Amino acid sequence: MKLSIRTSVLFIACWLSLVMKSNAQVISLDSVLQIIDRQNPMLQEYDNKVKALNTYAEGAKSWMAPMVGAGTFMKPYPNQMLMDERDKGAWMFSVEQEIPNPAKLNANRTYLSSRAAVEEQNRSAQFNQLRSEAKAMYYQWLVAEEKLKILQENERIMELMLKLARIRYPYNQGSLGNIYKAEGRLSEVQNMIQMTSGDIEESAFRLKGLMNLPVETKIMVDTTTRVQYEPDRVIYDTAALSAQRSDIRQIDKTIETMRLNQQLQRFQAKPDFKIRFDHMQPIGNMPTQFTAMAMVSIPIAPWSSRMYRSEVKGMQYDIEAMKKGREAILVETRGMLAGMASQLTRMKHQLENYDTKIVPALRKNYQTLMLAYEENREQLPMVIDAWEALNMAQMEYLEKNQEYYNMIVRYEKELEK
Numbered sequence: 001m002k003l004s005i006r007t008s009v010l011f012i013a014c015w016l017s018l019v020m021k022s023n024a025q026v027i028s029l030d031s032v033l034q035i036i037d038r039q040n041p042m043l044q045e046y047d048n049k050v051k052a053l054n055t056y057a058e059g060a061k062s063w064m065a066p067m068v069g070a071g072t073f074m075k076p077y078p079n080q081m082l083m084d085e086r087d088k089g090a091w092m093f094s095v096e097q098e099i100p101n102p103a104k105l106n107a108n109r110t111y112l113s114s115r116a117a118v119e120e121q122n123r124s125a126q127f128n129q130l131r132s133e134a135k136a137m138y139y140q141w142l143v144a145e146e147k148l149k150i151l152q153e154n155e156r157i158m159e160l161m162l163k164l165a166r167i168r169y170p171y172n173q174g175s176l177g178n179i180y181k182a183e184g185r186l187s188e189v190q191n192m193i194q195m196t197s198g199d200i201e202e203s204a205f206r207l208k209g210l211m212n213l214p215v216e217t218k219i220m221v222d223t224t225t226r227v228q229y230e231p232d233r234v235i236y237d238t239a240a241l242s243a244q245r246s247d248i249r250q251i252d253k254t255i256e257t258m259r260l261n262q263q264l265q266r267f268q269a270k271p272d273f274k275i276r277f278d279h280m281q282p283i284g285n286m287p288t289q290f291t292a293m294a295m296v297s298i299p300i301a302p303w304s305s306r307m308y309r310s311e312v313k314g315m316q317y318d319i320e321a322m323k324k325g326r327e328a329i330l331v332e333t334r335g336m337l338a339g340m341a342s343q344l345t346r347m348k349h350q351l352e353n354y355d356t357k358i359v360p361a362l363r364k365n366y367q368t369l370m371l372a373y374e375e376n377r378e379q380l381p382m383v384i385d386a387w388e389a390l391n392m393a394q395m396e397y398l399e400k401n402q403e404y405y406n407m408i409v410r411y412e413k414e415l416e417k
Contacts, residue, residue, distance in 0.1 A: 040130055
């Protein structure tokens with residue numbers, strides 16, 4: 001009675017699951033990646049950083065605001081004896097404007113613009129990370145759907161075995177132990193169905209999180225998706241590999257930014273200018289006066305040139321260090337990709353063996369024993385053993401398939417495909 005209630009509850013759950021799947025939107029992997037690229041908050045953060053740096057660059061050629069002032073000029077203190085009309089002093093009005101060197105402004109604007117390019121490559125690297133996570137979740141969902149189909153078929157098989165065992169028991173054609181064994185295997189299959197359904201829900205929630213979709217959105221993977229792997233020849237071409245990987249491009253852009261900053265520091269040796277105009281309105285009966293001055297800085301003075309010269313020299317060492325780091329990443333990546341390609345080839349052959357030899361042979365063995373059992377020529381334990389061998393091989397095949405998909409995700413992550 002308890003088993004019948006459990007079976008009924010599980011049937012209702014499976015039926016509701018099928019109804020929900022029928023109402024869910026089937027979404028392809030390409031659509032998932034496009035939505036992530038468009039809606040993921042992490043990527044939107046980089047988009048805003050790029051906009052901010054471009055906006056900063058627009059104001060990089062601005063001048064300092066002019067300075068104006070008013071006060072007294074050569075006015076005597078109170079109770080002083082005045083010897084002449086000019087001793088009364090004057091009111092003074094001043095205007096001052098700094099004029100930065102145009103070469104410095106252009107260099108600063110170019111430098112700030114280059115920082116936006118670095119953030120764009122950082123965004124590409126972040127998207128590559130998110131894309132890999134999405135692929136892993138999508139493929140995990142695909143494997144779980146295949147596993148769920150097998151488990152549901154296993155459930156049907158075990159229910160059939162249990163039904164036959166119960167029918168034969170009253171006629172002394174089976175033992176009570178066979179019934180209990182079939183009930184136990186059926187409960188194990190039902191537990192695995194619940195676990196697999198939980199894995200599917202987890203993958204769905206994580207995918208919706210990556211796509212920034214509401215939790216209540218119903219989605220379904222395209223179960224017709226076929227994951228293909230083809231070795232990429234780019235791993236043997238360092239130039240092509242460096243152009244394909246965003247982290248290498250980010251290093252290249254950073255090096256370019258540092259070189260532009262070097263150029264900006266070198267331009268600190270160029271002088272800046274300032275002009276000043278003072279107007280004096282005398283208090284007494286004296287003519288009005290003015291002062292006009294033009295000033296220029298002398299940045300090549302030894303006590304001021306040490307700073308930007310040290311900056312230029314230090315940046316050069318940083319650039320050389322980044323070049324070596326770039327080289328090390330390429331060497332490591334080439335070796336890693338070559339190893340992954342070799343391993344993927346072996347895994348593909350193993351899966352072909354499971355698909356064409358191991359699983360079909362065990363299925364024929366099970367079908368033969370099941371037919372003999374239905375004809376009362378074989379005992380139930382032998383049939384269950386054959387079914388367990390088939391089920392184990394199918395589960396191993398799916399586990400190895402999952403490992404194969406995960407390896408493809410890692411391989412494509414390194415290639416940024």
